[in-house]
Amino acid sequence: xxPSDEALCERVAxxxxxxxxxxxxxxxxxxxxxxxxxxxxxxxxxxxSQEAFIRLYEAAGxxxxxxxxxTWFYRILVNLCxxxxxxxxxxxxxxxxxxxxxxxxxxxxxxxxxxxPVDKLSRERTMKELGAAVDRLAPRQRAAVLLRVxxxxxxxxxxxxxxxxxxTVRVHLHRALTTLKKTxxxx
Amino acid sequence: MAKHxxxxxxxxxxxxxxxxxxxxxxxxxxxxxxxxxxxxxxxxLLGQLSRSIGQPPEVNWAHYRAExxxxxxxxxxxxxxxxxxxxxxxSASLAGALLLVAxxxxxxxxxxxxxxxxxxxxxxxxxxxxxxxQVVEQLELLEDLDVIRDLDGLASGRQG
Numbered sequence: 001x002x003p004s005d006e007a008l009c010e011r012v013a014x015x016x017x018x019x020x021x022x023x024x025x026x027x028x029x030x031x032x033x034x035x036x037x038x039x040x041x042x043x044x045x046x047x048x049s050q051e052a053f054i055r056l057y058e059a060a061g062x063x064x065x066x067x068x069x070x071t072w073f074y075r076i077l078v079n080l081c082x083x084x085x086x087x088x089x090x091x092x093x094x095x096x097x098x099x100x101x102x103x104x105x106x107x108x109x110x111x112x113x114x115x116x117p118v119d120k121l122s123r124e125r126t127m128k129e130l131g132a133a134v135d136r137l138a139p140r141q142r143a144a145v146l147l148r149v150x151x152x153x154x155x156x157x158x159x160x161x162x163x164x165x166x167x168t169v170r171v172h173l174h175r176a177l178t179t180l181k182k183t184x185x186x187x
Numbered sequence: 188m189a190k191h192x193x194x195x196x197x198x199x200x201x202x203x204x205x206x207x208x209x210x211x212x213x214x215x216x217x218x219x220x221x222x223x224x225x226x227x228x229x230x231x232l233l234g235q236l237s238r239s240i241g242q243p244p245e246v247n248w249a250h251y252r253a254e255x256x257x258x259x260x261x262x263x264x265x266x267x268x269x270x271x272x273x274x275x276x277x278s279a280s281l282a283g284a285l286l287l288v289a290x291x292x293x294x295x296x297x298x299x300x301x302x303x304x305x306x307x308x309x310x311x312x313x314x315x316x317x318x319x320x321q322v323v324e325q326l327e328l329l330e331d332l333d334v335i336r337d338l339d340g341l342a343s344g345r346q347g
Contacts, residue, residue, distance in 0.1 A: 024255065028248060036243035043241060050255045054262055130239040148197070149236045155198050170194040177197065177229055184232065 005069035012060035024053055027070075031077055033131050037146045038081040040135055047085055074151070074161045078143050085139050102107065108123040126184060133183040141176040145170055189215055196226050200233070 003011075003019075005026065011019035031052055037047035055076050063072055134142060140162060147153040147161060155173075159166045192212045198204050199212045217224050 021252070024252060025248075028251060030253075032246060033243055037240055042244045042246075046246065046251065046254075050251070050258055053255055054259050057259060111300075127235065127239040130235055131241055134236065134240060145236065146240065149233060150240055153203055154201070167194070169200060173197045174194040177232055180232055180236070181228055184235070 001143055006065055007065075009056075009060050009063050009069050009072075010065075011042060012057060013063070018154045019055055020053075023056070027053075027073060031073075034074070034077060034146060035081055038139075039084065040145060041082055044084065048080045049077065055080070061102070068157070070161045071153075071157050074147065074153070075163065077149070078161050082139050082143065129181060129183055133180050137176050141179075144172040145176045147181075148173060165179060191215070191219065191222050193222075193225070197233075200226065200230055209261055275345070 004065065005023065008023045010017040012023065028049070031049035032045055035049045035052075038043060039045050039048070052073065056073055059076070107112060132182075137145065143162060144158055147158045148155075153161070155166050155169050158169045162169065162172075188204075189211070192199070192215055195204060195208060195212050199209065204212060216226060
């Protein structure tokens, strides 16, 4: 039977390198994808997700097992991303959208074969604009949306990651979705 | 009609609300066409969002892990350099030497004259002066910084 994340984390606290490697292998894609969704920059996403693993290694002893390992780890990662965004806000304003290496996977990800090409084009454009609108959300709202939509976290888990109340998460989500709804309605 | 449960709709759709709240939202939705429409829009939007966020550029995971290992080793190396044998012995020797100097100088000072006693003797020599009230009053005046700063000017003015 595969050891649980929590058991692996306990072993990492005792400096078990194999357990650390296993946790990295389990979470590398999720960590990188979440960091990229928040930062929209592959290099930063790579750096910060690796930094999150280093912090995990260093702080494994302080993981008390009170929450799920994934929630605890996401908190480390999301905090790093939010800090990064805060520090680089002025730079972003200066070089707006430079370094935004967002690939456009919409074409590949459209599932159903569409008969009407105009309709298809319109849907693709909506998706693209929606993605761009997510990028423009306030950092904590964006984090809440990504944790919900991408990582499928429950409200109480998002609250733990963002270190706020569940009511605050609901407000973040409501405000974010209201903004995003307006983007879709404009079309 | 009760207050619109705007912020509860996402949690309602996900089935996260406790039974009483779920019941309250469901009852409201039956009565409120606006909130019903909102709920449907949110449901659609959440579905669209998962497709619109997209995927990051590909990563070579073996390379990613190797790079992570290097960073971790570098960090570990930086943290524990002072705990290695050579620096540790050096630090311990330095600390010992400093302790010896501190103890030795403390003993020397205790053998010599007490500086506090000297200070008390100097003050006692001035006691006669301090007992004269007028002199003390003048001293307090002199404590005024402006007066002290302008003393030379006052003197020359008086001469002129």
